[in-house]
Amino acid sequence: MTALAASFSAIRVRLATTQHLTHPKAAVRNRRAIQRSLVGPVLYGIGTVTSLWSAQAAFVLYAAVPVFFTLSRRTSNPPSS
Secondary structure (H helix, E strand, O other): OHHHHHHHHHHHHHHHHOHHHOOHHHHHHHHHHHHHHOHHHHHHHHHHHHOOOOHHHHHHHHHHHHHHHHHHHHHOOOOOO
């Protein structure tokens, strides 16, 4: 899960840093998306290390990732056109 989340974050960074792949007005949204996408690899990595000591704590961390993305998506402002 850590590698998968990290690869999605790498794709977002690549798209945001390559000028001809994104619209110039999307810079702010891309920056925010990159910040949000880095939460996954960090929590999955912490969960992997935590699993060496406590399976229950690792489970909580792994479950926190989809909950974070679900709740933050609902509370974020809708993109303006």
